[in-house]
Amino acid sequence: MSAPPCLILFDVDGTLVDSQGAIVAAMTAAFAGLGLDVPARAAILSIVGLSLDHAMARLAPDLPRTRQAELVAGYKHAYNAQGQADGAARGSPLYPGALQMLEQLNAAPGTLLGVATGKSQRGLRALLAAHGLERMFVTTQVADHHPSKPHPSMILTAMAETGVAPEQTVMIGDTSYDMDMARAANVAGIGVSWGYHGRAQLSAARQVIDGFDALPACLNEIWKTTA
Structure with missing residues (x-):
C-alpha cells in the first residue's frame, strides 16, 4: 500500500x-504619495505576510479606513510599476x-x-x-x-x-x-x-x-x- x-x-x-527592498520602496511611495510620514523600515517589515488592508491598519491605525484603502491602492500601484520597470525576479x-x-x-x-x-x-x-x-x-x-x-x-x-x-x-x-x-x-x-x-x-x-x-x-x- x-x-x-x-x-x-x-x-x-x-x-x-x-522582497524587502521592493516592499519597503512601494510602501514608502504609498505613504509619501499621500503626504504621510513613512513608517520605519522595521515596522514595514514586521507586517509582511499580512493582507494589505490589515497591514495598513497596523501601520496607520489612526487613519480612517478610506485613507487606509488609498494607501493600499498606492502600494499596489507602486509595487506593480516597480516590477514592470525592474523585473520581478530582480526586485525579489x-x-x-x-x-x-x-x-x-x-x-x-x-x-x-x-x-x-x-x-x-x-x-x-x-x-x-x-x-x-x-x-x-x-x-x-x-x-x-x-x-x-x-x-x-x-x-x-x-x-x-x-x-x-x-x-x-x-x-x-x-x-x-x-x-x-x-x-x-x-x-x-x-x-x-x-x-x-x-x-x-x-x-x-x-x-x-x-x-x-x-x-x-x-x-x-x-x-x-x-x-
Whole structure:
C-alpha cells in the first residue's frame, strides 16, 4: 500500500524570496504619495505576510479606513510599476538554495507543493513566472480569496484541494503569522530564520531552520512523528 501524499506549503516573501527592498520602496511611495510620514523600515517589515488592508491598519491605525484603502491602492500601484520597470525576479530574488530545494521536493514521489501567501494573485503569478516556478505548485492560495493570516483559511483550502490530511501537511514561513496560521489549521509549522520575523517570534513553530539544506531532515522528523 502506498504512503499517503504529503503537502508542503510555502510562504513567499521572506521565505522563498527576499522582497524587502521592493516592499519597503512601494510602501514608502504609498505613504509619501499621500503626504504621510513613512513608517520605519522595521515596522514595514514586521507586517509582511499580512493582507494589505490589515497591514495598513497596523501601520496607520489612526487613519480612517478610506485613507487606509488609498494607501493600499498606492502600494499596489507602486509595487506593480516597480516590477514592470525592474523585473520581478530582480526586485525579489530567490534566497540561496530555494530553487534547488523546490526542485528536489517537486521530484519526490508523493510530495505536493503549494503556496500560502499574503500576495495578490497578480503579484504571485508575476513572481512565479519571473523565476520559472509556475510548474512547481499544485495549489496557490493568495490574499484575494482569503481572510488575512493567521486565519487558517489558506491552509484549509489547500488541503481540501489536494485531499491531504492535516498530519501530512506542513507550513513553511518566516513570520509569526505563518506559524499561528499553521497552528490554527492543526498542521506542523516550520519557521525559517532568514526572513522578517526573529526566531523569538516563531515560538509556535514545530522547528526553525537556518537554511534550506536543513529542510529534508526536518520534514522527515515531522513525518516520522505523525506516522
